[in-house]
Amino acid sequence: MRPLPQPSELTRPFWDGAVAHRLLHPRCDACGGAFFPPHAVCPACRAAAWSWQESAGRGTVHSSTVVHRAPQEGFATPYVLAVVDLDEGFELMTNVVGAGALDVTTGRRVRVAWQQVGDSVLPVFEADPEQEDASA
Amino acid sequence: MSSFPKVAVAGVGVTRQARRLEGQDTLQACLEAARLALDDAGMTFDDVDGIAGRWPGPGGTVFHPGSLDWGSMLGLPLRWISDTYPQGIPAALEAAAAIEAGLCSSVLVLGGQAGELGEGAVAPYTRPDNEFVATWGAFTAAQFALVAHRYLHTYGVAWERVSRVAVTIRNHGHANSEAVMFGRGPYAIDDVMSAPRIAEPFGRLDLCLANEGAAAMVITSESRARDTGRPVVRIVGGGCEWHRQQYVQPARYEDVGMIGQDAARRAYEASGLTHDDLDVLQLYDVNSFEVVRQLEVLGFCGQGEGADFLDDVDISLGGTLPVNTDGGLMSHSHIGWGAPTLRIVEAVRQLRGEAGTRQVPGARTAMAGGAGSGAQYYNLLLLQRG
Numbered sequence: 001m002r003p004l005p006q007p008s009e010l011t012r013p014f015w016d017g018a019v020a021h022r023l024l025h026p027r028c029d030a031c032g033g034a035f036f037p038p039h040a041v042c043p044a045c046r047a048a049a050w051s052w053q054e055s056a057g058r059g060t061v062h063s064s065t066v067v068h069r070a071p072q073e074g075f076a077t078p079y080v081l082a083v084v085d086l087d088e089g090f091e092l093m094t095n096v097v098g099a100g101a102l103d104v105t106t107g108r109r110v111r112v113a114w115q116q117v118g119d120s121v122l123p124v125f126e127a128d129p130e131q132e133d134a135s136a
Numbered sequence: 137m138s139s140f141p142k143v144a145v146a147g148v149g150v151t152r153q154a155r156r157l158e159g160q161d162t163l164q165a166c167l168e169a170a171r172l173a174l175d176d177a178g179m180t181f182d183d184v185d186g187i188a189g190r191w192p193g194p195g196g197t198v199f200h201p202g203s204l205d206w207g208s209m210l211g212l213p214l215r216w217i218s219d220t221y222p223q224g225i226p227a228a229l230e231a232a233a234a235i236e237a238g239l240c241s242s243v244l245v246l247g248g249q250a251g252e253l254g255e256g257a258v259a260p261y262t263r264p265d266n267e268f269v270a271t272w273g274a275f276t277a278a279q280f281a282l283v284a285h286r287y288l289h290t291y292g293v294a295w296e297r298v299s300r301v302a303v304t305i306r307n308h309g310h311a312n313s314e315a316v317m318f319g320r321g322p323y324a325i326d327d328v329m330s331a332p333r334i335a336e337p338f339g340r341l342d343l344c345l346a347n348e349g350a351a352a353m354v355i356t357s358e359s360r361a362r363d364t365g366r367p368v369v370r371i372v373g374g375g376c377e378w379h380r381q382q383y384v385q386p387a388r389y390e391d392v393g394m395i396g397q398d399a400a401r402r403a404y405e406a407s408g409l410t411h412d413d414l415d416v417l418q419l420y421d422v423n424s425f426e427v428v429r430q431l432e433v434l435g436f437c438g439q440g441e442g443a444d445f446l447d448d449v450d451i452s453l454g455g456t457l458p459v460n461t462d463g464g465l466m467s468h469s470h471i472g473w474g475a476p477t478l479r480i481v482e483a484v485r486q487l488r489g490e491a492g493t494r495q496v497p498g499a500r501t502a503m504a505g506g507a508g509s510g511a512q513y514y515n516l517l518l519l520q521r522g
Contacts, residue, residue, distance in 0.1 A: 005267035015267075037268050037385065062388065063286040066336040071263045071275035081278050081335070083386040093386045095272045106289045122271060 002074025004120045010038050013052050018121040021114050023055040025090045034089040057112030058128065059086040064096060064105050078102060084110055084125055098126035108132075140406040141236030144361035144370045145228070145519065146354045147177025148481040153316050153349035153469035157250040165250040165350035166474075173352035178364040179242065184354070186216035186234060186243035188227035190473070206244075216240035223247040224476025225506045225515035229374045231355040241356060247474030248350025259346035261472055264383035277343055277423065279383055280510030281335040284425035286389035288337065291440035295329075295337040298443055301427040301459070302328045302342050302466060304452045309463020311453075312494060316347050317467040328424075342424040344465035351477040353484070367488040372501075373407030373518040375399030382511045389509070396433040396505070396514035404435075407518050411435040414518075415499040416486050417457065418479040421464040426508040433514070434503065453494055461486060461494045476506035480517060487521040 007015045017024035026038045030047035041048050064082035067075075080096040082104070096104045097113060104110065109131035115124045149172025151157070151165050166189065174180055187203045203217040216239045220226040223245055231243035253259055262276035269279075288295060307322045309315035321327075323341065331339040361368045377399045379392050404410055411434050419430045428442035436457070437445035451459040462468040462482045469478055483502035485491045500522070506515040 002273075003265070003270040005271050007267065011267060062386075063282040063289070065278055065281035065285055066333070067273060067278055068333045068335070070273055071278075075273045079273060081272055081274055081282065083282055083388065091386060091388075093268055093272055093274055106286065120271075124272075 001072070002117065003072070004118050010040075014038065015120065017052070017054070018114065018123055021121070023057045023086075023112050023123050024052045025055055025086070025088065026050045027053040027088075034086075036090040036092060053088070055086050055088050055090075055112075057086075057123075059084045059110055059125070061096070061104060061106055061108045061110055062091065066102055080104060082125065092123065095124045096126065097124045100127055140373055141232040142358040142370070143232040143235050143355055144358045144368050145480065145484050146242070146356045146361040146364055146366065147173045147175070147179065148351075148353045148484050149173030149176055150351045150478065150481055151248070151349050153314065153347060153471070155316060155347050156253065157348040161251040162249050162350070165248050165348070166246045166352065169248060169350035169352035170244055170246050173244070173246070173354050176366070177354040177356070178366060179354060181210050181212060183242050184212060184244045185214055186231060186240035187212075187214060187246075188218045188220050188223060188231060188243060189246040190219040190223070214240075216243065222473040222476055222506065224474070224480060225374065225504065225517050226376055228353070228355055228371060228480065228517055229376065229515070232371055232374075235355065235357055241360065243355045244352060245355060245477060246350065246352035247477060248348070248471045249474065250348045250350065253346060253348060259472070262346065266384050269383055274383070276383060276510065277338055278335040279387055280423050280425065280508070281338050283387050283389045283392065283509045284337055284423070287393060287425065287429070287440075290389065293440070293443045296325060297446065298428050299328050299337070299339075299342055299424050300325050300446065301421075301451065302424040305421055305427070305460045305464045306341065306467045308453060308461055308494065309467020312463050312468060315463040315468040316345055317463060320467070337425075338423055344422045345467070345470045347469055347471065349469055349471045349474070351471065351474045351481055353477055353480060368522060369484045369487045370520050370522075371517055372520045373403035373405075373409065374516060375402040376515040377513060379512040382513065387510050387512050392509040392512050393429065394433055394439060395509055395512065396430065396516060399514060399516055400434050403516055403518050407520075409501060409518060413501050414457075414503050416461060416483070416496045416502045417459045418461075418483045418502065418504040419459055419464070420476065420479060420505045420508055421460055421466050422470075422508055422510075427459065429509055430505055453496070458496050461491060461496060476504070476515070479504040479506065480519070483517075483519050487519055
């Protein structure tokens with residue numbers, strides 16, 4: 001069966017945000033840097049104080065792979081696994097979905113979409129029709 | 137020349153490597169490998185006063201089972217233990233430092249897996265149970281694929297020019313009667329390119345095995361190794377690099393594409409060697425991209441030039457730079473955390489001149505590596521005969 005997130009105290013705000021279709025990420029109160037996943041301290045300046053910020057949900061594909069053989073049941077193949085660099089300066093492992101997803105690759109502009117799986121809502125991404133690529 | 141510890145690999149031992157070791161468990165397999173390694177070193181368990189072999193099965197202790205449990209079971213008073221991550225190279229380097237410091241004299245390094253692998257699509261350890269990874273269907277091979285994809289994009293390299301290393305390494309395993317894939321093949325580039333895709337650019341034949349078996353080695357002081365009367369294989373350099381916890385945060389090529397370069401630089405400094413001195417390489421071939429990447433990391437060519445390098449240099453047995461002479465992780469064996477020890481074992485056999493039909497003539501200096509870019513850590517050892 002497809003694994004679903006089991007949030008910890010540290011990560012629960014991210015998944016609660018997803019239910020409300022809000023893409024949240026930690027931003028350091030001291031140095032202003034964005035990071036992901038959440039840690040006890042900011043990995044850049046080690047400050048313990050950081051806050052959840054909402055992302056506009058737009059970014060660029062850093063890299064991607066089309067997966068033809070899933071690691072376990074519950075994933076329809078082929079699917080696109082990608083690393084997306086969000087415009088706010090953090091990165092997410094995610095899926096690219098929707099029309100033309102298999103052709104979405106490095107440099108393509110994408111925007112967040114929301115996928116209901118069981119009781120969870122997952123942030124996934126789709127090609128951004130307004131911006132063909134990162135240079136646009 | 138640095139003051140790198142004067143230690144040697146005094147003995148190596150491996151069980152049969154197979155898809156499944158029917159009727160065996162990990163403990164039995166590791167014990168068998170340990171006995172073989174001690175026999176090989178001309179030692180017994182009573183000569184061992186250090187163990188690096190994080191317990192691979194039920195330990196029956198209140199703490200997380202660890203190396204100390206071996207001491208309990210074998211009735212050994214130990215002076216030094218280390219639950220290294222993984223085994224193999226980090227264990228050898230830590231043992232070297234401990235021996236040099238006088239903390240212990242002879243260390244048994246052991247690991248493997250048996251009776252543990254089910255019939256799942258991938259081995260459990262390649263399926264990290266992290267909410268920001270597993271949720272989207274990521275797994276070890278796919279994480280490496282993300283790095284490889286970025287590399288191909290950055291340098292404009294055609295996949296076929298990378299993937300061809302799988303042909304060479306798998307054909308080494310084809311000819312090795314100890315390899316899990318012995319007799320399978322021989323392969324040509326069309327076979328590798330037309331194999332079912334797993335996570336692009338990787339196809340099935342670009343990826344390593346996940347099978348059963350165990351491996352062990354004995355590390356001791358150089359002087360003690362000389363007393364055994366066996367051919368001495370010294371550890372003359374090594375190094376580790378750890379970037380981030382593996383398979384949690386995505387690996388980015390820009391961060392980890394050259395991971396191992398600094399460890400290699402330190403290993404060369406410690407040994408007074410350069411890449412030109414290496415007669416045979418035992419790379420960590422979890423996938424074909426990693427083979428090319430390691431050639432760049434070790435200094436055989438510049439970053440992004442690995443595929444060009446392969447146009448000029450033959451890495452097959454009989455070539456000028458033989459790589460993974462036993463068939464590597466792709467074709468010989470991959471036994472989880474015991475796998476890096478297998479790379480060292482093959483290096484030792486080559487340096488002793490005991491590699492049989494796959495012997496690299498006159499091999500005097502070898503390198504063994506462990507893990508890679510997608511794992512976000514890399515370790516290596518330099519070994520020398522005599």
